Amino acid sequence: MNLILSAKNLSRICSYATVSVLFFTVPTVYADWQLNMREGVTEISRAIYDLHMVIFWICVAIAIIVFGVMLYSVIYHRKSRGAKAHNFHENLYVEIAWTVIPMVILIGMAVPATGTLIKMYDARESDLDIQVTGYQWKWRYQYLESGVDFFSSLTTPQEQIVGDAEKTENYLLEVDNPMVIPVGLKVRFLITANDVIHSWWVPDFAVKKDAIPGFINESWTIVEEPGIYRGQCAELCGKDHGFMPIVVEVKSKADFDIWVSEQLLAQAEKAKSAEKRWNLDELMVLGEEVYTKSCAACHQASGEGIPGVFPALKGSLIVQGDPAAHINLVLNGKPGTAMQAFIDQLSATELAAVITYERNAWGDSLGDIISPSQIAKMKQ
Amino acid sequence: MSTGTEQLVESELDTQEAHAHHGPAKGISRWFLTTNHKDIGSMYLWFSLVMFMTGGCMALLIRAELFQPGLQFLEPAFFNQMTTMHGLIMVFGAVMPAFVGLANWMIPMMIGAPDMALPRLNNWSFWILPFAFSIMLMTLFMEGGGPNFGWTFYAPLSTTFAPPSVTYFIFAVHMMGISSIMGAINVIVTILNMRPPGMIMMKLPLFVWTWLITAFLLILVMPVLAGVVTMMLMDIHFGTSFFNAAGGGDPVLFQHIFWFFGHPEVYIMILPAFGIVSEIIPTFARKKLFGYSSMVYATSSIAFLSFIVWAHHMFTVGIPLMGELFFMFATMLIAVPTGVKVFNWVATMFRGSMTFETPMLFAIAFVVLFSIGGFSGLMLAIAPADFQYHDTYFVVAHFHYVLVPGSIFSIMAGVYYWLPKWTGNYYDEKMGRLHFWLSFVGINITFFPMHFVGLAGMPRRVPDYALQFADFNAVSSVGAFLFGFSQLLFIYNVVCCIRKRNQATDRVWEGAHGLEWSVPSPAPYHTFTKPPKVD
Ligand code: HEM
Ligand SMILES: [Cu+2]
Ligand SMILES: [Cu+2]
Numbered sequence: 001m002n003l004i005l006s007a008k009n010l011s012r013i014c015s016y017a018t019v020s021v022l023f024f025t026v027p028t029v030y031a032d033w034q035l036n037m038r039e040g041v042t043e044i045s046r047a048i049y050d051l052h053m054v055i056f057w058i059c060v061a062i063a064i065i066v067f068g069v070m071l072y073s074v075i076y077h078r079k080s081r082g083a084k085a086h087n088f089h090e091n092l093y094v095e096i097a098w099t100v101i102p103m104v105i106l107i108g109m110a111v112p113a114t115g116t117l118i119k120m121y122d123a124r125e126s127d128l129d130i131q132v133t134g135y136q137w138k139w140r141y142q143y144l145e146s147g148v149d150f151f152s153s154l155t156t157p158q159e160q161i162v163g164d165a166e167k168t169e170n171y172l173l174e175v176d177n178p179m180v181i182p183v184g185l186k187v188r189f190l191i192t193a194n195d196v197i198h199s200w201w202v203p204d205f206a207v208k209k210d211a212i213p214g215f216i217n218e219s220w221t222i223v224e225e226p227g228i229y230r231g232q233c234a235e236l237c238g239k240d241h242g243f244m245p246i247v248v249e250v251k252s253k254a255d256f257d258i259w260v261s262e263q264l265l266a267q268a269e270k271a272k273s274a275e276k277r278w279n280l281d282e283l284m285v286l287g288e289e290v291y292t293k294s295c296a297a298c299h300q301a302s303g304e305g306i307p308g309v310f311p312a313l314k315g316s317l318i319v320q321g322d323p324a325a326h327i328n329l330v331l332n333g334k335p336g337t338a339m340q341a342f343i344d345q346l347s348a349t350e351l352a353a354v355i356t357y358e359r360n361a362w363g364d365s366l367g368d369i370i371s372p373s374q375i376a377k378m379k380q
Numbered sequence: 381m382s383t384g385t386e387q388l389v390e391s392e393l394d395t396q397e398a399h400a401h402h403g404p405a406k407g408i409s410r411w412f413l414t415t416n417h418k419d420i421g422s423m424y425l426w427f428s429l430v431m432f433m434t435g436g437c438m439a440l441l442i443r444a445e446l447f448q449p450g451l452q453f454l455e456p457a458f459f460n461q462m463t464t465m466h467g468l469i470m471v472f473g474a475v476m477p478a479f480v481g482l483a484n485w486m487i488p489m490m491i492g493a494p495d496m497a498l499p500r501l502n503n504w505s506f507w508i509l510p511f512a513f514s515i516m517l518m519t520l521f522m523e524g525g526g527p528n529f530g531w532t533f534y535a536p537l538s539t540t541f542a543p544p545s546v547t548y549f550i551f552a553v554h555m556m557g558i559s560s561i562m563g564a565i566n567v568i569v570t571i572l573n574m575r576p577p578g579m580i581m582m583k584l585p586l587f588v589w590t591w592l593i594t595a596f597l598l599i600l601v602m603p604v605l606a607g608v609v610t611m612m613l614m615d616i617h618f619g620t621s622f623f624n625a626a627g628g629g630d631p632v633l634f635q636h637i638f639w640f641f642g643h644p645e646v647y648i649m650i651l652p653a654f655g656i657v658s659e660i661i662p663t664f665a666r667k668k669l670f671g672y673s674s675m676v677y678a679t680s681s682i683a684f685l686s687f688i689v690w691a692h693h694m695f696t697v698g699i700p701l702m703g704e705l706f707f708m709f710a711t712m713l714i715a716v717p718t719g720v721k722v723f724n725w726v727a728t729m730f731r732g733s734m735t736f737e738t739p740m741l742f743a744i745a746f747v748v749l750f751s752i753g754g755f756s757g758l759m760l761a762i763a764p765a766d767f768q769y770h771d772t773y774f775v776v777a778h779f780h781y782v783l784v785p786g787s788i789f790s791i792m793a794g795v796y797y798w799l800p801k802w803t804g805n806y807y808d809e810k811m812g813r814l815h816f817w818l819s820f821v822g823i824n825i826t827f828f829p830m831h832f833v834g835l836a837g838m839p840r841r842v843p844d845y846a847l848q849f850a851d852f853n854a855v856s857s858v859g860a861f862l863f864g865f866s867q868l869l870f871i872y873n874v875v876c877c878i879r880k881r882n883q884a885t886d887r888v889w890e891g892a893h894g895l896e897w898s899v900p901s902p903a904p905y906h907t908f909t910k911p912p913k914v915d
Pocket of ligand 2: 197198199233234235236237238240241242244
């Protein structure tokens with residue numbers, strides 16, 4: 001315990017020392033030259049930070065000794081200084097010492113590491129359960145107790161990414177719908193995936209768990225300070241792996257409860273919008289919006305896809321053909337391919353709009369309307 | 381190739397070649413048909429150099445894209461193909477063939493054997509490689525692009541969700557595997573059977589020892605790699621579901637099999653490096669290697685431990701607590717024999733009489749920078765901390781420190797060390813040192829900042845990143861270009877050394893010991909046709 005406490009102070013000295021030593025020549029903004037791991041805002045993240053610092057300083061100490069001896073020899077035992085080679089090439093005691101001492105250090109390190117690991121694995125007795133599902137390339141958050149259920153995807157506009165617009169502060173770390181959790185309560189994450197393997201990582205919580213199709217992994221956190229925390233997918237999951245961030249908003253319990261009831265209300269509202277009558281123009285406008293957000297990553301804004309990987313929708317026989325087959329494909333996806341089921345991802349209205357859009361965009365206008373109410377029926 | 385045309389006059393130089401009946405065949409067929417270990421070694425080395433430059437160009441493309449946040453040069457889809465190809469080419473095309481090339485050249489000469497034990501197999505092992513890599517590179521031009529799932533090719537991204545070219549990738553991996561296995565068999569048979577009387581095992585030079593152990597690792601794990609890609613093939617084309625959860629399969633099984641191959645693989649890429657450095661340091665310290673037998677035991681225990689640590693690459697996949705603990709302890713344990721090696725090298729230098737020719741500079745840099753990679757490895761071994769490190773640039777920094785200033789530096793050290801023996805000429809020492817210093821500075825500028833961005837939270841394998849990572853990434857990219865372009869000096873130096881006359885002595889280095897230095901420089905086409913006397 002003592003070791004860990006002192007490690008904390010040392011770490012502060014370390015970061016100052018390193019910054020000044022390494023970068024005194026470079027004009028810098030310190031914030032941008034972050035050197036070390038974040039301490040984070042949970043008990044676990046701090047325990048991990050301490051382990052990290054302890055092992056770091058152990059390595060530094062060993063390095064100083066080993067490199068020190070080496071440097072000494074390089075300076076003093078060089079031929080140009082007239083050094084004569086001595087003739088020793090074995091010493092049992094020295095060799096035993098430098099086998100046993102590292103062993104003892106490592107055992108000393110393994111003990112606190114084991115303790116932390118055991119704590120991390122204890123996901124019992126949670127106050128709130130959220131199922132986290134990775135999709136290519138977005139996250140789905142389902143609150144198991146309240147039934148709140150939504151997708152969360154990147155909002156950074158394409159213009160910023162390709163350099164046509166100034167990049168803003170949270171470039172690539174901003175989403176439309178952040179996960180919201182209450183402060184001070186034990187939240188358990190049940191992590192899985194729909195297509196390939198992803199990994200859900202929020203550095204400030206020290207939660208990183210792979211999201212694997214067919215498996216449900218557990219992880220948990222108790223966040224101590226309200227705030228907005230950002231992370232990213234940490235397992236290569238295809239083309240847009242770099243573009244599926246995670247944002248978690250931590251609120252007080254009261255605010256969290258308000259948020260839940262608002263979400264439930266909005267969900268009901270959305271379902272109702274299917275009852276309204278929509279005309280072609282309205283559907284096309286909404287459809288383009290949905291298409292850009294949900295489909296363009298693969299099928300491209302132009303509808304031309306990426307040859308060999310994602311088929312073109314422009315001129316596609318399915319898009320031009322029988323509406324029932326088209327609707328079925330978009331709702332249920334095609335198992336065993338990257339074409340995922342959108343039935344749970346989009347509302348009936350959005351589905352109708354995007355299907356209508358596909359049938360009428362890119363010059364091959366069929367003029368037919370897929371009505372939201374038709375989809376709403378199929379959804380049930 | 382490095383033995384060039386001077387081979388034609390070699391019979392005059394070669395005292396051992398009384399019956400002087402076969403020099404190399406003439407013309408291009410020499411290279412296709414050769415069964416000579418020196419020719420084959422040269423071909424391996426040239427091949428590896430070409431692959432090193434190819435993979436290096438890909439790395440520079442990656443670093444160019446990452447110089448600034450935003451997408452500038454590469455589409456994300458192509459970026460992923462570049463990272464994947466870069467990794468595959470460097471591991472299977474640059475590092476491994478270079479070590480096999482050095483083994484071919486040096487093992488027979490070091491143990492006093494006339495050639496490798498199975499010369500025709502040797503020819504075949506090499507000639508598979510250009511075809512394997514042509515197939516691999518061809519995939520980049522296929523519809524849907526080349527492999528884009530990382531060099532670790534985790535299923536189902538590499539099966540259900542892969543581009544159609546994955547089938548060619550699997551075929552290429554099979555071919556490389558066959559080549560490696562045959563190469564390894566050859567090394568083992570040569571070392572065990574071709575030693576002259578008196579060359580007992582505990583007298584073998586360390587390069588030979590480390591290669592013997594590496595060869596056993598290869599034979600044990602390459603079939604596992606072949607197995608896992610075959611399972612992928614079955615999943616993709618024959619309707620099985622080994623790795624497909626929807627069909628009752630298990631994507632995590634893939635990772636277990638892959639890393640059962642993959643971890644020993646990383647030692648395949650470093651044990652021969654240990655051997656090379658253990659040859660070079662004593663030569664330039666003019667002092668016997670400290671702790672020869674503990675080096676042999678340390679290498680053997682590293683090889684053994686490398687089979688029981690694979691899941692340290694999988695700490696975040698959700699293996700049970702007990703598994704997690706086991707793999708953490710085992711991984712930490714591997715640091716002990718690794719430490720012993722480093723201590724031995726330092727003790728060899730201690731109280732020596734050192735000079736700092738290019739091979740020695742590379743060898744010393746190897747010890748320091750490989751140790752830094754070992755330290756970050758030790759940090760990664762702490763399972764709870766790995767939850768923060770895993771799949772970030774911290775891991776990228778770690779394995780580049782062990783692979784670039786580790787394996788690659790050792791290869792360069794070896795090439796500079798033995799080049800005068802191969803060509804009969806000294807390389808340009810000044811240029812060699814310049815190459816070393818530029819590489820040394822370049823490497824550290826490139827990879828050291830990766831520790832920082834990794835700790836700050838930058839994931840690996842991303843074509844674009846958040847703004848707070850911008851500064852260090854710019855620094856890294858500058859370093860990468862510096863390192864990349866300095867390699868042209870190396871090539872220039874090697875080519876000059878082959879062509880120019882700056883006659884090397886037979887012993888080449890003042891402090892050199894061992895059978896390979898007892899033959900003339902350049903080494904004649906056939907050496908040790910009569911077994912040497914070993915005392
Ligand atoms: C002291 C000895 C070493 C230890 C304790 C060690 C430990 C580790 C650990 C725990 C990881 C997994 C990191 C993660 O993905 O979270 C790792 C990754 C890696 N290590 Fe090491 N390592 C050591 C030496 C080496 C050597 C000698 C090499 C090769 C020459 C090497 C090459 C690699 C590579 C290539 C990876 C990354 C694989 C990937 O995910 O793509 N390591 N190491
Ligand atoms: Cu991802
Ligand atoms: Cu490993």
